Amino acid sequence: MPDPILKVSGLTTDISTPYGVIRAARDISFHLDRGETLGIVGESGSGKTISVLSVLGLLPSRYAQITRGTVEFNGQDITKASKRKLRKLRGKELGVVFQDPMTSLNPVVTIGTQLIEAVEAHVGDMTTEEAKARAVELLSMVGVPDAVQRLDQFPHEFSGGMKQRAMIAMAIANRPEVLIADEPTTALDVTIQAQILEVLQVAQRETDAALILITHDLGVIAEMADRVLVMYSGRVVESGPVGDVFHDPKHPYTVGLLSSLPSLDSDGQRLVPIPGTPPGGLSVPTGCAFHPRCEMSNERQLCSSTLPELTNVGNARLAACHFSDEVTDWRKAMIAGDRNDA
Amino acid sequence: MRGAFLRRFLQIIPVLILISIVTFSVTRLSGDPTTLLLPLDATEEQRENLREQLGLNEPLPVQYLSFVGGVLQGDFGESFRYRQPALEIVMERVPATLELAAASLALALVVGLPAGVISAMRHGTATDGVVQFGAFIGQAMPPFYTGLLLLVFLGINVDWIPTGGREPGSLRHLLLPALTLAPFMIAIIARFTRSSVLDVMSRDYVRTARSKGISERRVMTRHVLRNALIPVITVIGLQVGALLGGAVITEVVFGWPGIGRLAVTSVLQRDFPVVQAVVMLTAVVFVFVNLIVDLLYTWMDPRIDLYEGTKG
Numbered sequence: 001m002p003d004p005i006l007k008v009s010g011l012t013t014d015i016s017t018p019y020g021v022i023r024a025a026r027d028i029s030f031h032l033d034r035g036e037t038l039g040i041v042g043e044s045g046s047g048k049t050i051s052v053l054s055v056l057g058l059l060p061s062r063y064a065q066i067t068r069g070t071v072e073f074n075g076q077d078i079t080k081a082s083k084r085k086l087r088k089l090r091g092k093e094l095g096v097v098f099q100d101p102m103t104s105l106n107p108v109v110t111i112g113t114q115l116i117e118a119v120e121a122h123v124g125d126m127t128t129e130e131a132k133a134r135a136v137e138l139l140s141m142v143g144v145p146d147a148v149q150r151l152d153q154f155p156h157e158f159s160g161g162m163k164q165r166a167m168i169a170m171a172i173a174n175r176p177e178v179l180i181a182d183e184p185t186t187a188l189d190v191t192i193q194a195q196i197l198e199v200l201q202v203a204q205r206e207t208d209a210a211l212i213l214i215t216h217d218l219g220v221i222a223e224m225a226d227r228v229l230v231m232y233s234g235r236v237v238e239s240g241p242v243g244d245v246f247h248d249p250k251h252p253y254t255v256g257l258l259s260s261l262p263s264l265d266s267d268g269q270r271l272v273p274i275p276g277t278p279p280g281g282l283s284v285p286t287g288c289a290f291h292p293r294c295e296m297s298n299e300r301q302l303c304s305s306t307l308p309e310l311t312n313v314g315n316a317r318l319a320a321c322h323f324s325d326e327v328t329d330w331r332k333a334m335i336a337g338d339r340n341d342a
Numbered sequence: 343m344r345g346a347f348l349r350r351f352l353q354i355i356p357v358l359i360l361i362s363i364v365t366f367s368v369t370r371l372s373g374d375p376t377t378l379l380l381p382l383d384a385t386e387e388q389r390e391n392l393r394e395q396l397g398l399n400e401p402l403p404v405q406y407l408s409f410v411g412g413v414l415q416g417d418f419g420e421s422f423r424y425r426q427p428a429l430e431i432v433m434e435r436v437p438a439t440l441e442l443a444a445a446s447l448a449l450a451l452v453v454g455l456p457a458g459v460i461s462a463m464r465h466g467t468a469t470d471g472v473v474q475f476g477a478f479i480g481q482a483m484p485p486f487y488t489g490l491l492l493l494v495f496l497g498i499n500v501d502w503i504p505t506g507g508r509e510p511g512s513l514r515h516l517l518l519p520a521l522t523l524a525p526f527m528i529a530i531i532a533r534f535t536r537s538s539v540l541d542v543m544s545r546d547y548v549r550t551a552r553s554k555g556i557s558e559r560r561v562m563t564r565h566v567l568r569n570a571l572i573p574v575i576t577v578i579g580l581q582v583g584a585l586l587g588g589a590v591i592t593e594v595v596f597g598w599p600g601i602g603r604l605a606v607t608s609v610l611q612r613d614f615p616v617v618q619a620v621v622m623l624t625a626v627v628f629v630f631v632n633l634i635v636d637l638l639y640t641w642m643d644p645r646i647d648l649y650e651g652t653k654g
Contacts, residue, residue, distance in 0.1 A: 058552055060544070062466065091555030098553075103546040106565050108572075108643055117564070118554040154644040170554060 003075060004031035005177050005210050006055070011069035011079075013047075013054045020282055024050040026234040028069070029310070032178065037204070037211040039225030039242065041218060041257065043278045047234035048214045049099075052180050054079075056094055057086040073178075092122040095171035095209070097200070099183040101163035105155040111166050112151030115139065118173040138169040141206060142199050161192035165199055172203045179209040185220070197224060218261050222246060230254050233279050233289035236310060240317030248328055250319035252296045255331050272334075288322070296323065296330050350636065354629050358622070362413070365621040366406050374398075375422050375612035396422060413622065419615035421608075428615035432601055432623060438508055439600035442593070443585035445520040450527035450581070455574075457528070458535025459567070465540060473532060480529030489522040489595040496521075506597035519596045523589050527581050534577045535570070542570040572642050579635035583628035 013025040025047045032038050040048050053059050055071050057078070070077045073093065078086060090096075098104040106114060115135040120126060126134075132151070139147035142165040155163055164184060171179060181200055185193035197220060204211050213224055221228050221242060228245050230238040230253065238251040249255045256274035276293040279285055285292050291303035302322050310320040321327065375396070376389045393399050397408070412419055418428040461473035497505035497518055508515050542548065543566055551565040590602035597603075601620050608616040640646050 056553065058549055087552075087555045087557075089555070090553055096553045098546060098550060100546060104550045106547040106551065106569065107645055108568050109564060113564075117551075117556055117560070121554050121556045156645045167550070170550070173554075 002034065005034045005074060006032040007072040008055065009070050011051065011054055011071060012067050013050050013064060014067050015064040022282060024234055025054060028236055030229050030236065030239060032210050032212060035208055035210055036226045037213060037224055039221035039228040040212065040214045040231060041216055041221055041228060042231035043216060045278055046231040048231055049182055052182060052212060052214060056090060056096060091118055092174045093177045095176035095179045097167050097171045097181040097184045100187040101160055101167050102187060104167060105163055107155055110152055110154055111158065115170055118170040122174045138173055142169045142203060160188050161195060164188060164196050168199055168203050172207050175207040176209050179204060180212045182214045218257060233284055235320065238319045244315060244317060250313045250317060250324040250327050251321045252294045252327060253290050255327060296326065350633065357629055358625060361625045362410060362622060365618050366409055369614045369617050370402065372612055375614065378612055379422060409618065418619035421616050422613045423611055428619040431616055432604065432619045435599055435601045435604045438598060439586065439602065441516060442519050442589065442598060442600060445516050446523035446527060447582060447585060449520055449524040450531055454528040454531030455535055458532040459539055461536045462539035462543065477529040477532045480525035483525060485522050485526065486591045486595060488525060489592055492518050492521055508598055519592050519598050522592045530577060530581065535574050538570040538573050539566060542566050575635055575638055579631050583631040586627045587624035
């Protein structure tokens with residue numbers, strides 16, 4: 001098996017706030033194979049965005065820094081790379097699409113200028129015409145009609161969906177090896193979301209990039225991803241191939257996520273929300289961070305005293321639960337009980 | 343666009359009418375000019391004659407209308423004191439004020455803008471602290487005090503720096519008045535620029551720009567400054583308006599023959615036509631500078647279309 005294009009090991013990122021230091025990403029490890037799609041799910045504040053910003057070296061350095069761990073891109077640790085070297089990677093090998101296209105484009109600069117800038121940043125000898133032609137090509141590729149005319153327009157003349165297409169065009173301008181999409185559809189209308197995901201797939205196919213797709217929409221993960229990483233309170237709690245994880249989760253939190261997801265073909269089945277709220281970064285529970293909300297824990301002492309390690313649970317799957325071998329039966333019982341209620 | 347511009351332009355008219363009413367009323371409230379124009383022992387008859395001559399016996403509405411009627415024809419009346427057209431007296435002083443305004447504005451921009459930008463980029467460092475402290479002092483020092491300090495330390499001790507007066511084209515004479523006016527503006531511009539740049543630096547689109555791997559310099563100029571300087575323009579515009587109205591105290595301290603000092607002496611002498619001319623001209627300049635600022639806005643920010651409101 002070839003080496004992964006991206007390998008994150010033990011990544012830990014701290015954010016300083018006026019109230020204290022928040023450990024936003026804790027001991028994050030994962031890898032990304034060439035060309036694959038990795039989904040990262042978790043509630044707001046679970047550390048998804050911070051993890052990828054750490055990978056990209058885009059953390060606001062004044063408030064946040066990587067305190068431990070390595071990020072290997074093509075076998076080289078880029079957490080220790082110079083700012084200049086990291087800058088050379090960004091936009092060239094690592095493309096990124098941010099969450100909110102409304103605020104992610106410079107309002108006073110034309111779409112064309114912003115796109116051409118992305119093209120030219122990493123190509124030494126390119127005439128203005130060539131860069132412009134490439135920009136038109138990119139815009140057409142992501143499905144922006146009348147690309148030539150639209151280059152001269154400003155972001156406010158683009159709809160939300162069109163803005164996000166333009167963002168994707170910028171991210172793939174230099175055929176990156178890794179494309180990171182941080183909740184690319186969250187800020188968009190539902191009707192536009194599917195289109196944008198399709199554009200992402202096109203972009204990925206055109207560039208052969210590996211894709212990291214961050215979302216809290218499990219449906220999107222099921223649709224797009226090969227493997228999934230479930231995050232809770234700054235940690236990875238479960239990972240594995242999407243089909244396996246969704247069919248037979250090995251962590252109670254993943255079970256909770258799946259149970260709170262409505263689906264069209266299971267009519268009448270009650271949605272089960274996860275009780276409680278995710279912990280804030282300043283007051284993480286002892287032991288397993290999920291234990292106060294976990295309905296499987298039954299107040300067992302081990303859950304509140306000891307942090308569960310991310311361990312192999314078979315078939316390229318990892319889970320961080322002391323009782324991961326109980327999860328399958330517990331879930332079956334819960335679903336059966338639910339049917340009886342109904 | 344042209345219709346919008348016209349509408350914006352027409353809005354100036356009620357503003358100017360209001361200012362003319364206020365100016366007219368306030369000058370009349372200041373007292374009887376004849377007590378100052380005639381010797382103390384002048385008879386009541388002589389005073390009455392002079393009032394008659396100056397048109398001060400007419401009912402106030404009639405006086406106001408003849409004032410406005412004159413202004414519309416470019417005639418601000420004759421100075422009570424100098425027996426010359428008031429406008430002429432004011433225009434004679436305009437170059438001095440313009441010169442001082444231009445010099446202090448240039449100084450303020452050259453120092454204030456970079457100070458604000460650097461302070462924001464080094465946010466939280468000692469450099470930032472020094473700039474902020476300097477701005478604090480600059481804004482807290484009243485010009486009459488700054489002016490006196492400069493006079494004492496530079497004007498008196500350094501031979502080639504004159505302590506007052508003006509010679510057209512002489513930079514030496516301009517030095518102290520400009521240095522007196524500049525600190526306050528430098529402080530305002532630096533502080534405003536700093537907070538605006540800081541605000542823009544944390545915007546999502548700046549992160550997007552960094553994600554493309556473009557140089558930090560490009561990020562600052564194209565993405566941060568282009569956006570951050572838009573609100574700073576307003577502050578500069580207001581300062582320019584204030585400067586062109588004459589820096590009254592500075593002009594008095596340094597015997598600078600601009601319209602600020604003219605305003606003061608005319609008020610003291612109850613020279614109504616000159617006071618009215620100074621105030622009206624200043625108002626017109628202020629209003630037009632603001633109009634220009636608005637136009638600059640539409641040029642710098644494509645989202646703003648005058649009177650169509652802000653979009654997206």
